[in-house]
Amino acid sequence: MTRDESPCILVTGATGTVGSHVVSALANRDDVSDDSDATDSSTADADGGVTVRAGVRDPASAADRFAADVELAEFDFERPETWGEALAGADRLFLMRPPAVSDVKRHITPFVDAAVRTGVERVVYLSVVGAEKNPLLPHRRVERHLESADASSTFLRASFFMQNLNEVHREEIVERDEIFVPAGGGATSFVDARDVGEVAAVALTEPGHGDRSYDVTGPAALTYRQVARVFSAVLDRRIEYADPSIPEFAWRMRRRGFDWSYVAVMVGIYTTARLGLADRVTDDAARVLGREPRTLREYVADYADEFRR
Numbered sequence: 128m129t130r131d132e133s134p135c136i137l138v139t140g141a142t143g144t145v146g147s148h149v150v151s152a153l154a155n156r157d158d159v160s161d162d163s164d165a166t167d168s169s170t171a172d173a174d175g176g177v178t179v180r181a182g183v184r185d186p187a188s189a190a191d192r193f194a195a196d197v198e199l200a201e202f203d204f205e206r207p208e209t210w211g212e213a214l215a216g217a218d219r220l221f222l223m224r225p226p227a228v229s230d231v232k233r234h235i236t237p238f239v240d241a242a243v244r245t246g247v248e249r250v251v252y253l254s255v256v257g258a259e260k261n262p263l264l265p266h267r268r269v270e271r272h273l274e275s276a277d278a279s280s281t282f283l284r285a286s287f288f289m290q291n292l293n294e295v296h297r298e299e300i301v302e303r304d305e306i307f308v309p310a311g312g313g314a315t316s317f318v319d320a321r322d323v324g325e326v327a328a329v330a331l332t333e334p335g336h337g338d339r340s341y342d343v344t345g346p347a348a349l350t351y352r353q354v355a356r357v358f359s360a361v362l363d364r365r366i367e368y369a370d371p372s373i374p375e376f377a378w379r380m381r382r383r384g385f386d387w388s389y390v391a392v393m394v395g396i397y398t399t400a401r402l403g404l405a406d407r408v409t410d411d412a413a414r415v416l417g418r419e420p421r422t423l424r425e426y427v428a429d430y431a432d433e434f435r436r
C-alpha cells in the first residue's frame with residue numbers, strides 16, 4: 128500500500144461478539160478522520176480513513192447490522208469459493224476462528240495463505256489467553272501458522288468475555304436471579320468484548336503493533352461471588368452465585384439445549400477458573416487504548432436492560 132492509498136480491512140466474524148465491535152470501532156475511527164481531516168469522504172480516505180469490509184455468511188440478513196459505509200462481503204471459512212471476492216483489494220485482516228469451525232488445517236490456515244497471497248500485509252488475530260502454553264489449542268495452531276506467514280501479525284490473547292454473561296448465562300440471571308457457572312471460588316480477569324474490538328481497531332490502523340502479542344484482560348480479577356454482588360448493586364435486586372458442581376452445570380446446560388461438545392468447552396473454561404488459572408490481569412489493553420479497560424460494573428450498567436425481567 129502506498130501512502131496515498133487508504134487501507135482496506137476485512138473483518139471476519141463481523142456479526143460476532145468481538146467482530147461486531149471491531150467493525151464499529153473501525154467505522155468510528157473513520158468518522159473521526161472525516162470530521163477533522165477532510166471535507167468529503169474521498170479526501171477522508173486519502174487522508175487516512177479506512178475501508179471497512181464485514182465478512183459475513185449471509186449478507187442479506189446481516190445488512191442492517193452495519194453502518195451504510197461498511198462494505199459487506201459474503202464470506203465463509205468452509206466455502207473457499209467465497210474467499211476471493213471477500214479478499215479482493217484487502218491489505219489488512221481481522222481474523223477470528225469461529226467456535227464451530229474446528230478443522231484449522233482445512234478451513235483457517237488455507238484462508239490465511241490465500242489472504243497473504245492476495246495482498247494482506249497485516250493480520251490481527253483473536254486468540255485466547257494462555258494460548259502460548261498449549262500447543263494443542265486450535266488458537267495456538269493458527270498463531271504458529273501466522274508466525275511463519277509472510278505478513279505481520281498481532282495476537283490478541285483475550286481473557287474471558289464479560290458478554291458471556293448476557294449471551295450464555297442471561298436466562299438464569301433473568302429468570303432465577305442466579306449466576307450458574309461451576310467456577311468455585313476462582314477469580315477471572317473478565318474483559319469487555321468492546322475493549323477487545325477497540326484494541327483490534329488500534330492494532331489494525333496504527334503503527335507499532337506488528338509481530339506482537341497482547342494479553343487483553345479487564346482491569347481486575349473477580350470471583351463469581353463478587354460478580355453477583357456487582358450485578359445486585361447495579362440491577363438493584365439480589366443476584367446469587369449458585370456455585371454448582373460440574374455435573375450439575377453440565378446437566379443444566381444440556382437441558383437448556385446446548386450440545387455436549389459446547390458443554391465440554393464451557394466445563395474446560397470454568398475448570399480453569401476453578402483452579403485459579405484465569406485470574407491474571409495485565410495492562411496491555413490500557414497501554415494500547417491509552418485508557419483503562421471497562422470494569423464489570425460499567426458492563427452491567429451498559430447491558431442492564433438485558434438483565435431485567
Ligand SMILES: NC(=O)c1ccc[n+]([C@@H]2O[C@H](COP(=O)([O-])OP(=O)(O)OC[C@H]3O[C@@H](n4cnc5c(N)ncnc54)[C@H](OP(=O)(O)O)[C@@H]3O)[C@@H](O)[C@H]2O)c1
Nearest residue numbers: 140141142143144145184203204224225255285286287288
Ligand atoms: N468467549 C470468550 O470468553 C472468549 C475469550 C477469548 C477468546 N475467545 C475466542 O473468540 C473466538 C470467538 O469470537 P466471538 O465470540 O467474537 O465469536 P461469536 O460471537 O461466537 O460469533 C461467531 C462468528 O463467526 C461467524 N461464523 C460462524 N461460522 C462461520 C463460518 N463457517 N465462516 C465464517 N464465519 C463464520 C459467525 O457469523 P454468522 O453471523 O454467519 O453466524 C459470527 O460472526 C473463538 O475463537 C474463541 O475461542 C472467546
